[in-house]
Amino acid sequence: MEYDYIIVGAGIIGLTTAYHLLELDPGARIIVVDKAPGPASGDTSKSAAAFRVFFTNRVNFLLANHSVSVYRKIQESGYDLGMRFVGYLFMYDKEKWERIRMGLREADKRGLEYELYDAATISERLGVRVEVEGLEEAELMGAHNIEGGLLIPKAGIMMADRLASYYYEKLRQSENVSFAFNSKVTGFTITPREPLGIAGEPFPWQDKRVEGVVLEGGKEIKARKKVIVAAGAWTPFLLWPIGVDSFSRPKKRQIFVLKADTPERRRMLFAEGFNRYNVSPMLIFPNGAYMRPSPEESAFWAGYSDELGRPFKLEEDPVPEENFYIYGLHPMISLYAPAFEGARPTSSWAGHYDLSFDGMPVVYEAFESDLIVSAGTSGSGILKGDAIGLATAALAVGLEEVQLVDGETLKVGWLGLYERAHEKEHMII
Ligand SMILES: Cc1cc2nc3c(=O)[nH]c(=O)nc-3n(C[C@H](O)[C@H](O)[C@H](O)COP(=O)(O)OP(=O)(O)OC[C@H]3O[C@@H](n4cnc5c(N)ncnc54)[C@H](O)[C@@H]3O)c2cc1C
Helix, strand or coil: CEEEEEEECCCHHHHHHHHHHHHHCCCCCEEEECCCCCCCCCHHHHCCCEEECCCCCHHHHHHHHHHHHHHHHHHHCCCCCCCECCCEEEEECHHHHHHHHHHHHHHHHCCCCCEEEEHHHHHHHHCCCCCCCCCHHHHHHCCCCCCEEEEECCEEECCHHHHHHHHHHHHHCCCCEEEECCCCEEEEEEEECCCCCCCCCCCCCCCEEEEEEEECCCCEEEEEEEEEECCHHHHHHHHHHHCCCCCEEEEEEEEEEEECCCHHHHHHHCCCCCCCCCCCCEEECCCCCEEEEEHHHCEEEEECCCCCCCCECCCCCCCCCHHHHHHHHHHHHHHHCHHHCCCCCCEEEEEEEEEECCCCCEEEEECCCCEEEEECCCCCCCCCHHHHHHHHHHHHHCCCEEECCCCCEEEHHHHCCCCCCCCCCCCCC
8 A cells, every 4th residue: 555645535625636747747646535536525525616717826727728728719619618618797786887887907917818797787688686775675784786797708617527527537547546435534544754763763863754644444645745635624633632723713604595496586597688598697796695607407596604603613524504594695686686575495505615825725735744734715626626636746846836727827935835925915805
């Protein structure tokens, strides 16, 4: 049981990391270990799988822009990722609208495409209620009129399971990659770099490395080169017992499926004029609630990232909360989308965001110990997945920078701790 690289976690980050390691270290032997019975069984399967390249943080933009371009190529090569460029429509009240218009100068510098919509057009095409001030519920919630909307065309929806399958199938074709499912990592073996052969090693003064992982039941796997932890929301709990931090922590997130089962709801879902599919873009209302179109099932997926008051907590089997929908999400949605007043979800699910402190992924080598942490996807690990995997693999083989598909250079250190390109991300949804 000895490999060059051990990757803990077969979610999108573990899979893309393995995929890029194959390219960057040809011939290396890799094992991907997951406690689940198959790939992408963690938060990757819980994702809304919406994608966009619009981020305020430049590194997030680079990661997203690269990954979306890669996915587009995969889709165009005939492997269906369910990608549809329906766009994202961010709707703003007066105050934010002024601010965002100024922020667009940054987007112009990056050559990022966008379209601006006035409130009247949004109302006409989608049936969205843009004038809410004066309504009792708007007063209660402190909600304001929609002043305008920003549409990002390089954005849309895809299928997370198809994306994960793409990487998994590619990896399965290589003799150098093994998968160990139903294999829970319970700990790590820490050994001295220069063993003395004395009982009780490693002593505190010895230079140590993480040599491998221990599985439930006691079996050990050794890594000749690196152990890479890409265990999503579970990462901090796996690492804290050995004194390593992922600088990320989990927060529960929920999705509720609302069927477009009335003419008004269908009109909103199959809104004309925003994209070539005549499907509503991903809608983000001024209060932060979102509706992600799911045209195949004639529905929207609705969600909201509640922050203050929602604990950092990992639930092994998170369930959606009825009261969160009834008293939280439903009033927020139906205020701006009156067609969905009284709508009850036909299904729902819950997972976790693995949140870093600044909304950027955290990819670094802990204590030069041959242990690489790849965490903190902060709710956008699908849409940045390829680039995060590339950066993680690059760090594992000792590269300082990588070329992205659009010609940009990504410094791996920008995702780390010491050269971190720290910039607040304002567009976590
Ligand atoms: C409700 C919701 C909506 C989202 N919407 C979007 C979106 O629209 N767009 C987007 O880009 N992202 C979205 N995300 C975020 C996205 O799903 C995550 O960023 C991404 O899936 C993280 O991938 P990962 O590989 O880091 O984690 P995971 O997919 O969770 O993979 C981690 C793996 O590690 C395994 N593991 C954990 N502990 C152990 C252990 N001890 N031993 C062995 N294996 C272990 C788990 O079984 C799991 O398979 C959403 C997330 C949620 C919850």
